[in-house]
Amino acid sequence: MFDFSIVTTWVDQFLRTYLPEFWVLAIEFVVVGVVMLALYAVIALVLIYFERKICAFFQCRLGPNRVGPYGIFQSIADMLKMLIKEIIPINHTDKLLFYLAPFFVVVASFLTFGAIPFGNGLQAFDFNIGVFYLLAVSSLGVIGILMAGWASNNKYSMIGAMRSGAQLVSYELSAGLSLLTMVVLSGDLQLSTIIEKQSDTWFIFQGHLPAVVAFVIYLIAGHAETNRGPFDLPEAESELTAGYHTEYSGLQFGMFYLAEYLNMFIIASIATTVFLGGWMPFHIGGLDGFNQVMDYIPSVVWFFGKAFALMFLSLWVRWTFPRLRIDQLLHLEWKYLLPINMVNLLIMVGIVLLGWYF
């Protein structure tokens, strides 16, 4: 596998031979920031196009096809449109919270985005508490959503924010517990170590049935956490206009939109990293010839391939199932997913202690 840390260390050494320590660090920080920003924006644009096109095919339409060949510049045109839309100031809002809410939502997703390993050696920071950090930071988004709904002083926003709070908070438990199940199997929280341990087979195959159950539960919970699909009660268009971001206009709304799409990517990439081996190619222990062929495919392709496959699954679910009611939603979590998860965790511990994993 090509290791991107060769490139980064080479650049680091190259800069150090010509510049003092301070400037080397300054340049590296700026480069990392700009690269993350560019990746964030590009992934959002690609995802918006991806979603619109796929949704169109599910509904037997053509989807965007006017701007550029096959409409590939549609999302760039949309972004420009959103940038020059008027930002309408609303009376009787809680000004501070109203303007602070987009920060929380976007920064929470951006911080999670930073810890994702995109390829071999392509990771902004690699904490030794990786999985825990991902859970902790991604849950900050709820605060932003509650803030937005409360500050808008609008009944729709308020109902949307309350539903969203209950939903995100509930499904975070399932997401956390199913990741915990995999932590039991990996015995480590650091994302790079987790990926290295999957170099023979991915965790979903290593852990037998409990790993598969945890994967399915994580997909359901993650899908609910992005406020999409059958779980889109917080912004149910037919009941609440736009839910918690009814009062936001122009790019302020754009920020919520951006964070929503990125959250979808983040959930898919966490699932990829923890269950499907991240950037690790598909290896079968013992078959060296097969493994070497798989190694020729670059790690970035593997990562984005798996992440986009999971996102396609998420879109498929979104455009197939009708919306749930709030009581059905909460029952699914508290009466089914949570008890199943607890039992699943104990079974996984049993398997690990008996050594029945690959």
Added chain:
Amino acid sequence: MDYAYFLVVLITGIVLVIGGIGLAALISPKSNNPQKREAYESGIPTRGTSWMQFKVGYYLFAILYLMFDVETVFLFPWATVVRDLGVAGLISIIFFLVILILGLAYAWRKGALEWK
């Protein structure tokens, strides 16, 4: 070094929002009239404020969440060393989990999970 990059990403995220909304505020058109600044509730004039007492069901779920989330925080250190602790670790954590599941069972029995 990782923590420095954490700060870099944090600052970049804040700059993204400030930069985006600042740019949009500079180049977007501005017009004003009293109707436009009202809260949008499908064209019907707003009655009263929205900052009022709210359904208690959401609050109950938040309390339950608090209980289980703290539990997850406690379980993470145990999960990383479960191989070294062996069966003793499993048995001691089963006590912990049973107490929690009793809590959930109590809430379930009392009807806190029903949506009324």
